[in-house]
Amino acid sequence: MVSRGYDGSPANGRSYHPTISSDGLYVVFASDASNLLPGDTNGRSDVFSYDRLTCTLTLISVAADGVTFGNGDSVAPAVTSDGRYVAFQSAARNLLSAAVSTTWAIFLRDTQTNETVIISVAPDGSAADAQSRLPAISADGRYIAYQSQATNLTNDEDTIIYDIFLFDRDTNETIRVSNSYDGGMPFGQSERAAISADGRYVAYDSVAPNIIPDDTNSFMDVFVYDRTTGQTKRVSVSSSGAQNSGTSSNPALTADGQYITFSASGSLQTGYGGPYNVYLHDQLNGQTIQISLPMSNTQAGAESGGSVLSSDGNYVVYSSYANSLVHGDTNGATDIFRYDRTTGVTARLSLTETGAQANDGTFTPRVSANGELLTYWSKASNLVGGDTNSVEDVFLVNAPLLPPSAPVNLAATSPTNTQIDLTWQESGYNETHFQIERAPNGVDWVQIDTAPANATSYTNGGLSCNTLYSYRVRAFNSDNNQASAYSNAVTIRTQPCAPVQAGPIFTVNQTADGSDDTCSSDHCTLREAIIAANNYVTGRPTVIIPAGTYTLSLTGQNEDAAQSGDLDVLNSMTIRGAGVASTLIDGGAVDRIFHYLPNVTSTLSDLTIQNGYVEGTNNAGGALLADSGVALTIEHVHMRGNTAALGGAIGVGSATVTITESTFFDNT
Template sequence: MGITHRGTTRRVRAALSAAVVICAVTAAVPAAATAAANATDAVRGPTVAVGGLDVGVERISVATDEGYGAASITPDGRSVVFRSLKDVAGSGGNEVYVHDRSAGRTRTEPIVEGWTPAISGDGRQVAATTPAQGMSTQRIRQHSLDLGILPFGCGRCNEPSLSADGRHLAFGVVDYISHNRRVLVADRDGGYQTIAYLGSGAPARPSISGDGRHVAYQDRAYQKEGVYLWDRTTGTTSGPLEGPDTYASLVQLSDDGGKVVYLSGSDTYVHDVASGTTQRVPDVKGVAIDPTGRHLLYAPHGTGGPSLVLRDLRTGTDKTVSDQPATAEVDSVSADGRDVVFQSAADGIVPGDTNGKPDVFVRRLF
């Protein structure tokens, strides 16, 4: 069942264009790719053993003299992608890192980015927006460990979102002449589809499901403001989703494609695609949703309590992720709400954190 909020459904013709190569990476890290990688021992805070697992928090940043942020985690909780907040000399951007929590190692990706980097669900591919020279001010770079930086035939591209196996990449592109934005999905088997033409150049924030079937995005054009959902199988787009003020901004589509999280006014809404019903979470800012669509990470409005909270949408119970100032991005919750990755400049989250700069942390909740 599609989105039912005051929406109409329209068929969007898929247009094939220049081929895009999207390759997966091997699970092992070859020597050439690890030359710049840093082995790192995660710094852990207080932990409690629950069912054989350490429940607590760890810092995964790779150095103590830089700031880090914009982190996302894979559904299995094993891999975390994040970026340095320090400009790379001569590049105009920031380094991207992928931390393997099982191996306890961090590798440096030879790409720079100006937006939140994306990681495929299997943790084998990274995409990020990087500054480009010439007429195009931005482009998306993808990197695999065995093939290096992959060619991507697109200028003025940004906002990457990867499917679970890395086959499909959703992204936005601003037309050079009209300055309006399009939303596209690239297929590693060749070609790409334009799934939406938007009437403004405002961010579309595309979010793709793990199987690549659905893409949620927002449109900020006059009288079209709202959130929309594209379905590859039916070739249709449904929407808009919107709040009481007929305005909505997208947070994230769950990995299973079943839930769409969006903001409207001071509230957060979680829309169930199958039933067409919407759950309102009042007076909070939704930040991310776990791959199953059951757990919502949110930031309470106001400053009197924790900065990040994870809510079980089925039971209504809350768990504090951080009681100190902290922020998080989309794709920051692993499956079933077990792990949450976030960034904070607070110095009391783990012992010995005295650099006075933002770091990346993972909290295991159970």
């Protein structure tokens, strides 16, 4: 904990708004406490800088005499990469010898020369005529960006809404960054500036509709101003360039300005999460990706925001109330997370010294350039020992980025036609578990399970016979859930399928739909053939469907015996037509066509399935649905014009479906 009393006791007031220098040596924050330094009797919030090497605290918002505390609140610090310069927002009137603004103003403190200057001033040096807030500073301290309602900071400002301004300390010039695309005034407020390390790029959010042409979404957007070109572009857009259908705000930039993160609701990307997610936009390729991703295809269900980046953009740190971003998040509070863009791993960093969950929320993270050192504020009392003040404190976390070593010598054997056994050698010591991934084609990898720490083997059962599977394994360690590189990949085929005892052949000879529970050489509808095959108990029957169009007309949903509605397959069987151009099964848009009930093994081949329909917003598979445990092979099948809310052609519920030489068209 950084915000302690000068005698080591807990702070007697809240501490917040932390930030950290790029090198990680200085943590700067605001505090209402009066016992961080002796002589603090102003009853105001002050800004302090903590030196990690010397473990000393320095007052930043100090009066002009170099001793007295400011006589007004000072908050929202921003620090240069080496910690020398600190910009902050203050309502104090005694920080300079000369009179300053009577409202919030932006100041800059040089910790080497112990000099403080005001940044938010008019071109003639007079005080700003309205408040200025939330500074951001370039790495060397030359440029300071901030928001202000003042009308006299530039010669062309005439509104009292918040605009974004950029001050150049070398030239003592202030320019307005939040301009309309024609150089005029924006028609709405602009706030929350962020700046790249060299001061070239300034990001901000704005509700103004005329920052760029064709801004018609009527929502707050995020923009980036290029000081070199004088151009502004909107970055809160999808990868295709489409504008957002919700609010975008709170930008952050990498050192070079290539990557921008921000919070957004709306439709920037089809994904999973709460009402607000964290996104990253790449200025070079225009791609926008979602960062606050849950572990699986479930809704995160809560907001994520307050993002910052490492210098190179590989790590994104943010806060979130969601409980589905990592395993074991049950504290019901906002936590701090770090997303590794290289490994795709999200780790929770706001944990106690023993790795337990915080007992209260954690907020406004800031990170060092390499993403390893993190500061944030929290009211949690269990993050460190002796935190008994029951108020917000500032914390510093060292979260090393070293991942565990990758497992080696992955090998596979298949003792049966439904099982593959994996073995590997552990090359590290600090993993908490292993992640097992499988791909049916060596490309589309999916996590199938985990193995505990120190494990060297895994058994994958329930597989299809005579089928190729590829596997790879990687380790996660106990230090914030970091991922190793992957092991070598192995590919193996399960044992050949056991011979299937042939059953009877049921040949359809009626194109009309109907059912009297008999299938004979004189009269056998498609439905009657399926029912007959369902009732056969020895061997695997085959249903032959000659050329023709077979239209299902018997309605009756939610019936699982093929008597009406869809054709329910309860038994393992083969269903074969005369070819995709010859045998057509038409659902008549009244129900799904085939429903494979759990644990059947079946082959469907040489026919066309069309016009299947299943109603309801949570249903899938207008052509067919395969339930849990089904092993279905589809060969030479054409599916067209089938409709369902969650997938028009095929719905799969933990089934294995193998498709070869088949086509899908116009399924919705």
